[in-house]
Amino acid sequence: MKDLPADQRPREKLLGRGPAALADAELLALLLRTGTAGTGVLDLAQQVIDRCGGFAGLLQPESRAALAAIKGLGPAKQAELLAVAEIARRAIEQPLRQRDVFDSPKLVKHYLTLQLDGHSQELFGVMFLDGQHRLIQYEVMFTGTLTQTSVYPREVVRRALLLNAAAVVLAHNHPSGVAEPSRADEYLTQSLASALKLVDVRVLDHIVVGRGQTVSLAERGLL
Numbered sequence: 001m002k003d004l005p006a007d008q009r010p011r012e013k014l015l016g017r018g019p020a021a022l023a024d025a026e027l028l029a030l031l032l033r034t035g036t037a038g039t040g041v042l043d044l045a046q047q048v049i050d051r052c053g054g055f056a057g058l059l060q061p062e063s064r065a066a067l068a069a070i071k072g073l074g075p076a077k078q079a080e081l082l083a084v085a086e087i088a089r090r091a092i093e094q095p096l097r098q099r100d101v102f103d104s105p106k107l108v109k110h111y112l113t114l115q116l117d118g119h120s121q122e123l124f125g126v127m128f129l130d131g132q133h134r135l136i137q138y139e140v141m142f143t144g145t146l147t148q149t150s151v152y153p154r155e156v157v158r159r160a161l162l163l164n165a166a167a168v169v170l171a172h173n174h175p176s177g178v179a180e181p182s183r184a185d186e187y188l189t190q191s192l193a194s195a196l197k198l199v200d201v202r203v204l205d206h207i208v209v210g211r212g213q214t215v216s217l218a219e220r221g222l223l
Contacts, residue, residue, distance in 0.1 A: 036072030116173035128165040153195035179210030
């Protein structure tokens with residue numbers, strides 16, 4: 001980066017124009033600080049972004065293996081990136097633990113997009129909520145193939161009881177990238193709502209996550 005004009009170097013650019021002025025690779029380069037023999041820090045940063053699928057990918061559990069596979073990215077740099085990713089995840093999660101999720105529907109969708117977007121397999125997750133609709137815990141409960149997921153209502157009911165949940169938000173991804181709910185999604189939602197109702201747990205919503213998009217079944221009037 002020493003070869004760049006002073007006002008184009010990431011650190012000086014950030015201090016002079018603010019963090020929003022930096023490209024993704026420039027922001028990441030500030031964390032990495034140095035490159036490797038034959039690879040500048042900006043190129044190394046771009047490799048991280050490409051391998052992980054962007055910043056959202058860094059928040060996924062799979063990012064650890066992706067980072068370890070990048071030549072020249074040692075344990076110290078991997079640990080720093082994973083720590084920053086976890087800080088970002090907790091920052092998003094914190095307000096959901098502190099207030100009614102209905103106060104922040106956009107944040108709920110953003111949170112679930114970060115959890116589910118970009119996976120090659122279909123994942124089914126559940127946000128377990130307390131009596132004030134604050135987040136107790138989010139868990140991926142079932143993993144399927146590219147086309148289907150086997151979801152067992154009794155397992156969701158059992159987990160809700162163990163966590164003393166009063167309500168849940170269901171969520172799953174469509175690896176195809178299209179978030180439009182299928183008839184099977186609608187049927188599954190009704191089956192889970194009926195099973196959970198028997199133990200006084202409400203299904204508040206079912207969010208389908210596609211590539212950069214979400215669909216709420218509650219907003220569609222399907223709950």
